[in-house]
Amino acid sequence: MTAASPPAGTPQLPLALRYPPEQRLDSYIGAPSGALEQLRALACEPGADWLYLEGPAGSGKTHLGLAACAEAEQAGRRAAYLPLRAAAGRLGEALQALEADLVALDGLEVVAGGREDEVALFDFHNRARAAGIGVLYLAAAAPQALPLVLPDLRSRLGQCTRIALRPLDDQARRDILRDRARRRGLVLEEAAIDWLLTRTGRDLVQLLSLLERIDRESLAAQRRVTVPFLRGMLGAR
Known part of the structure; x- marks a missing residue:
């Protein structure tokens, strides 16, 4: 090919x-x-x-x-x-x-x-x-x-x-989200990572897709990625 x-x-x-x-x-x-x-x-x-x-x-x-x-x-x-x-x-x-x-x-x-x-x-x-x-x-x-x-x-x-390969645990998911955010130049607070894992599911493909959206919307809003920002972005309580 x-x-x-x-x-x-x-x-x-x-x-x-x-x-x-x-x-x-x-x-x-x-x-x-x-x-x-x-x-x-x-x-x-x-x-x-x-x-x-x-x-x-x-x-x-x-x-x-x-x-x-x-x-x-x-x-x-x-x-x-x-x-x-x-x-x-x-x-x-x-x-x-x-x-x-x-x-x-x-x-x-x-x-x-x-x-x-x-x-x-x-x-x-x-x-x-x-x-x-x-x-x-x-x-x-x-x-x-x-x-x-x-x-x-x-x-x-x-x-x-x-x-x-081993199944992913939550620590591995945290490490991957932190690494992908760093590569994007995105500061992702630990509290924000914990919130994502508890409120949006643990499927890695979905989490990484969501990370792309977070990157775009935080850049557009000129906002840091905090738990309040995520709540507002995702319409969650």
């Missing part, structure tokens, strides 16, 4: 800018020991160990998949990120179209149990090994816990180096 050529006279942006700037390896908080180094090696070094990254929803798998692709392209390599939910039922066609040195396949559990997609994934796995392409698998569970119908595919996936 390659970027289209820009029109004549248009400055070409670094390829890594195609990936969200906040989703980088160095902005991931709470990675297992050695995991970021393994991901960086896979992204940048031909022949590095393939990785199988597993973890529950909200643990940051997609963040790390996109970050690895950005890291690869920053190193001058071609990268492709494929959310398997978008390719389910036609995975063979989608995989055939990929042209990359690193491929991140996100959401293995979505295609598990679909025989045609599993065959396509098994064939891709073997082709990628033969071609020296790096592969990062992202899944909600370990290979043996997925409802795969092809034993050979389960075996191939089991040969990858596995990294298990």
Whole structure:
């Protein structure tokens, strides 16, 4: 999957800018020991160990998949990120179209149990090994816990180096909100973080989306982000 050529006279942006700037390896908080180094090696070094990254929803798998692709392209390599939910039922066609040195396949559990997609994934796995392409698998569970119908595919996936991500706790959510706010130049008081976690839910995707809104509205109002400001912004008591 390659970027289209820009029109004549248009400055070409670094390829890594195609990936969200906040989703980088160095902005991931709470990675297992050695995991970021393994991901960086896979992204940048031909022949590095393939990785199988597993973890529950909200643990940051997609963040790390996109970050690895950005890291690869920053190193001058071609990268492709494929959310398997978008390719389910036609995975063979989608995989055939990929042209990359690193491929991140996100959401293995979505295609598990679909025989045609599993065959396509098994064939891709073997082709990628033969071609020296790096592969990062992202899944909600370990290979043996997925409802795969092809034993050979389960075996191939089991040969990858596995990294298990932990579910987020409130401290990790606080750390992530604090870090994302800092990167935006936004001062987020501890009391405001506590209020957000108790009043708006703990889903990280929603929290980060809300943080973007808070940043925009506090800038427009020229207000510090305090609990009274959040109450007024969200219409809460």
